[in-house]
Amino acid sequence: MWKSLQPIDKIALTLILILSLVIGGVVLGGQACGTNCVFGMKPRVREFSWHNKAVGAEDKAFILDFDRPMDRESVEKNLVIDPLLPGKISWAGRRLAYTLDAPVPYGEAYQVKLKNAREHFRGKKEAGQEIQPFIGQFRSRDRAFAYIGTLGHERGRLILYNLTQNKKAILTPRDLVVVDFKFYPEGDRILFSAAQRHRGNDTLRNLQLYRVSTQIPENVSERSQSVELILDNKDYQNNQFDLSSDGKTIVVGRVNRKNPADFDLWVLKKGNKPERLNAPGGEFLIAPDGQTLAVAQGQGIGIIPLQSDAQAIEFLPKFGKVLSFSRDGSAAAMVNFNMDNAKLRYTRSLFYVNNQGVQKELLNIKGSILDCQFDPTATHLFCLLTQLIEGEEYREEPYLVKIDIKTSQVIPLVALPDYRDMKISLAPDGLGILFDRIVTANSNHSADPLITSSGETIRESRLWLLIPPPADAPGGAEPKLEELPIGGFRPQWLP
CATH class of the missing domain: 2.60.40.1220 (Immunoglobulin-like)
Known part of the structure; x- marks a missing residue:
């Protein structure tokens, strides 16, 4: 019978026999390894x-x-x-x-x-x-941060320092003096304001917005590192700016050069031209949702949508400044200047405000509340405060604290000798705080000055790192404070 079959039939029968043997072996193997075995293979x-x-x-x-x-x-x-x-x-x-x-x-x-x-x-x-x-x-991600240099050829330039790899990279060219900057959410780019170095003492009135990459290959020289112009200053002077948490929206305070009384906030979205919001005001922050803006307006804080001519969706008359938002946007740290309370006048109150209508006072001080940032779990605030010292001269001594939002307990971390334009930055993992210690010059006649937000010339500045005690540390545990061998100011952690 086999001999009478055609060659193609013989091949087909042979394949059927081989496949039958393979299937039988798999089935028997599956039974041998248990009823739950899937074709004899282990779960993975x-x-x-x-x-x-x-x-x-x-x-x-x-x-x-x-x-x-x-x-x-x-x-x-x-x-x-x-x-x-x-x-x-x-x-x-x-x-x-x-x-x-x-x-x-x-x-x-x-x-x-x-x-x-x-x-x-x-x-x-x-x-x-x-x-x-x-x-x-x-x-x-690597533990890294950016800052503005103050020494030698780094003066006024944006610098990225990678603590994990112990590497430093200069991101901006020599002809630009950087004033402020914000990281994009992935940490791959930085938005910054800067002026041409030859502007000298007129830096603040000639700021433009630029963008630069932080992903610099090792074979790229300082000369070949390029920046991208985002917003010029031809018709308007650019002042404060903020970048949304998704990196898609920029808000800038702008003044008309021909008519200084014409001041407004402008919004710049990817792919669109700058658009006037028609919502003038003071200091502002973009909320984490990227759709709303908290801005100081008269005697309160207005919450407005990021679209032209939009009306405020909420107004908080009790507060004069928004310091920061929690990461998910459900809460904010705000300051009440107590101007309408005779008993508390000349004091400042820090409030925790959330989207459930809670307005909880955390502390009241005779001094200033300069900055507060939420820890990653939004259960604590790290704050830079000052204590008013009364005497022949009034002076304010700065100090850093940690505040338990639930209990309002204030835990002192470290006292500082000065606070000229001091900025703090809490690491995204909550394990370290960077801050600067600025020394200003008596004269502002430098050809290419670095200046504080109040216009004082920065002579030098050092960066410091504070490591708070861990949450499970025993009572009385001291924070670790270290002066970094870095000349710079306005440090910001990589996201």
Whole structure:
């Protein structure tokens, strides 16, 4: 019979026989390894969402996707993150989500390990096979910051310092004097205001907005590093600016050069020309939603949409300044100058204000509330305050504190000798505070001065790093304070 078959029939029969033997072997192998075995293969992690990625403070959870249902208890018991990152586990079918309690500390490499966990199918009383051992890797962003240099050829230039790699890069050319800057959300670019160096003492009236990349290859020289002009100053003088948390919107305070009484806020969105908001006011901040703006207007704070001629959607007459928002935008730190309260006049009050209508006073001082920033969990505020010293001369002594929002407890961190235009920056992981110590010059006749917001010439400035005690530290633990060997001011952490 075999001899009577055509060659093509012989090939087909041979293939059928081979496939039948393979299928039979797989079935027998599956039975031998247990009723829960899937084609004789061990369960495995099919996907790890953070594998080989660099994550930042905005990354709150990772996902493990398994190729079959798992015994959840065995997975949770055997999941290891090294170094430890406290968090909570939740499930959706075969997907495990691990949500961090706090942002991942920067400048670290991590491993996620899982072994000894078992599969488990519905209707089966016992767990099945052990998982194929899994090791996933990820890292956090480098611990880095930017600042404006004050020494030598760095004077007035924007500089990026990578603490993790111990590397420094000058980002802007010599012919620009930088006054202020903001990071884009990914930390890959910086928006900054600057004037041509030859403007000398007239810097503040000749600011333009520029953008520069922080991703500088090692073979790129200072000369070849280019910047992009975002907004010129031909018809309007540019003053304060802010960048939305998504990096898509810029708001700038502008004054008409021909008519100084014409002052307004302008909005600049990607791909569009600058548009007047018709919402004049004082200091302002873009809310984290990127759609609204908090601006000082008369005797209060107006919350207005970022569109032309829009009316304020809320007005807070009690407050005169917004210091900062929590990361999710649900709360803000605001200052009441107590102008309408005779008993509290000449004092300042710090308030916690949230979107549920809570307005909680955290402290009242005779002095100034210069800056406050929320920690990543929005449970504490780190604040730069001053104490008014009365005597022959009134003077203010600055100090840094940590404030528990729930209890209003004020925890002193460090006293400082001076605060001329001092700026603080809290690390995105909440583990360090950068600030500057500026010394101003008696004369402002420098050919290319660096100037404070009040117009004083900066002679020199040093950067300092404060590491607060960890949350679980015993009572009385002291913060660590270190002067960095860096001449600069206005430090800002990489997001």
